[in-house]
Amino acid sequence: MEEVLVNHDKNKKILLSPPHLSGNEWKYIQEAIDTNWIAPLGPNVDAFEKEMASYLGVKDAVAVSSGTAAIHLALSLLDVKKGDTVFCSTLTFVASANPILYQDAVPVFIDSEPETWNMSSEALEKAFEDAMLAGKLPKAVIVVNLYGQSAKMEEILAICNRYEVPMIEDAAESLGSQYKGKKSGTFGKFGIFSFNGNKIVTTSGGGMLVSDDLDAIQKARFLATQAKDSAPYYQHSKKGYNYRMSNVLAGIGRAQLEVLEERVNAKRFNFLKYYKELSKLPGVQFMPELEGTLSNRWLTTLTIDEKITGIAAAQLIQSLADDHIEARHVWKPLHLQPLFKGQKYYSHGEHKSISETLFMTGICLPSGSNMENDEQMRVIESLKMVILQRAKMTHPISG
Numbered sequence: 163m164e165e166v167l168v169n170h171d172k173n174k175k176i177l178l179s180p181p182h183l184s185g186n187e188w189k190y191i192q193e194a195i196d197t198n199w200i201a202p203l204g205p206n207v208d209a210f211e212k213e214m215a216s217y218l219g220v221k222d223a224v225a226v227s228s229g230t231a232a233i234h235l236a237l238s239l240l241d242v243k244k245g246d247t248v249f250c251s252t253l254t255f256v257a258s259a260n261p262i263l264y265q266d267a268v269p270v271f272i273d274s275e276p277e278t279w280n281m282s283s284e285a286l287e288k289a290f291e292d293a294m295l296a297g298k299l300p301k302a303v304i305v306v307n308l309y310g311q312s313a314k315m316e317e318i319l320a321i322c323n324r325y326e327v328p329m330i331e332d333a334a335e336s337l338g339s340q341y342k343g344k345k346s347g348t349f350g351k352f353g354i355f356s357f358n359g360n361k362i363v364t365t366s367g368g369g370m371l372v373s374d375d376l377d378a379i380q381k382a383r384f385l386a387t388q389a390k391d392s393a394p395y396y397q398h399s400k401k402g403y404n405y406r407m408s409n410v411l412a413g414i415g416r417a418q419l420e421v422l423e424e425r426v427n428a429k430r431f432n433f434l435k436y437y438k439e440l441s442k443l444p445g446v447q448f449m450p451e452l453e454g455t456l457s458n459r460w461l462t463t464l465t466i467d468e469k470i471t472g473i474a475a476a477q478l479i480q481s482l483a484d485d486h487i488e489a490r491h492v493w494k495p496l497h498l499q500p501l502f503k504g505q506k507y508y509s510h511g512e513h514k515s516i517s518e519t520l521f522m523t524g525i526c527l528p529s530g531s532n533m534e535n536d537e538q539m540r541v542i543e544s545l546k547m548v549i550l551q552r553a554k555m556t557h558p559i560s561g
């Protein structure tokens with residue numbers, strides 16, 4: 163009997179970052195159904211926006227259908243048009259940059275630096291200097307906070323402010339994180355969040371655009387609801403979008419926001435356990451946490467040095483998959499994507515592309531806030547087994 167159970171457990175797939183509901187979602191969904199608010203907009207949407215704004219300490223927020231939609235609205239509000247350039251972190255999910263293309267603008271990709279894996283201020287400075295020389299500054303800079311770790315906001319903002327170019331903070335992965343005591347996502351002219359199914363809190367799909375500029379958020383609401391003029395009939399003088407969040411999904415978001423701190427603690431606990439068990443393995447290095455920041459550790463991420471371990475990231479991911487464990491590569495840098503072939507890229511050092519190295523060596527481990535202790539031990543044992551085995555083959559004991 164026991165053995166059957168163990169076998170069954172071993173075959174249960176451990177996912178990278180599955181949704182983790184709190185139970186309270188039903189209360190808000192029930193309310194929405196009881197009051198017949200099965201529509202985009204409604205009391206849950208209003209409340210969710212207020213609760214997010216108050217949690218973050220920003221003036222206003224608009225709930226939308228995705229994080230991608232939030233970025234698109236931000237670019238639209240900053241008047242990014244055909245032929246304009248937008249600087250963007252290269253080491254990120256494609257959603258950070260797709261909205262640049264929606265506006266027929268041109269992305270310029272900026273490398274990471276090793277301390278946060280996020281935008282390098284050295285590379286950003288070089289990109290600005292070149293743009294200045296060419297007489298064409300970007301309309302916006304999109305800075306991503308990878309896997310929950312905040313970018314070096316002070317340095318990056320200082321550069322953006324010097325060139326008077328607004329910053330959009332892509333905090334899709336960093337809700338609940340902090341930089342020098344201030345909530346992640348509140349540093350730019352706009353901050354954006356995602357509630358996609360794999361994010362730290364989820365509405366199944368959704369996003370939020372936040373800002374201290376009340377006027378801008380009001381405009382975002384207008385653009386996100388088909389840009390309907392205030393007239394007694396359907397009148398439109400601007401191009402609009404159908405980007406609002408539904409009242410049912412906002413209800414899920416409200417319940418999820420209530421447990422955000424718990425989720426952050428669980429994710430950080432996962433990280434600590436991985437760190438304790440694996441950080442001493444030769445050739446293994448965890449994503450750092452910059453001093454003065456608090457990462458939500460959305461995904462626990464590490465790099466593996468093939469020269470030391472004798473195993474490449476891709477092989478390690480495959481060997482975990484054989485044990486029914488879902489691990490993934492770090493994002494493939496956008497300047498290497500076929501979609502963005504030929505676009506400009508600024509690396510951290512002249513011959514040193516940090517993002518490319520991270521892509522080659524990085525893996526994301528299962529990091530669900532609902533991952534059981536014995537599941538995490540399975541991941542740890544599986545990793546240890548391959549790495550130690552390879553180490554023996556690569557460095558046989560001499561003499």
Ligand SMILES: *Cc1c(COP(=O)(O)O)cnc(C)c1O
Binds near residue numbers: 258
């Ligand atoms: C998830 C994610 C997005 C997009 O969010 P969606 O809600 O899926 O549109 C944008 N940027 C980053 C860095 C993300 O991880």
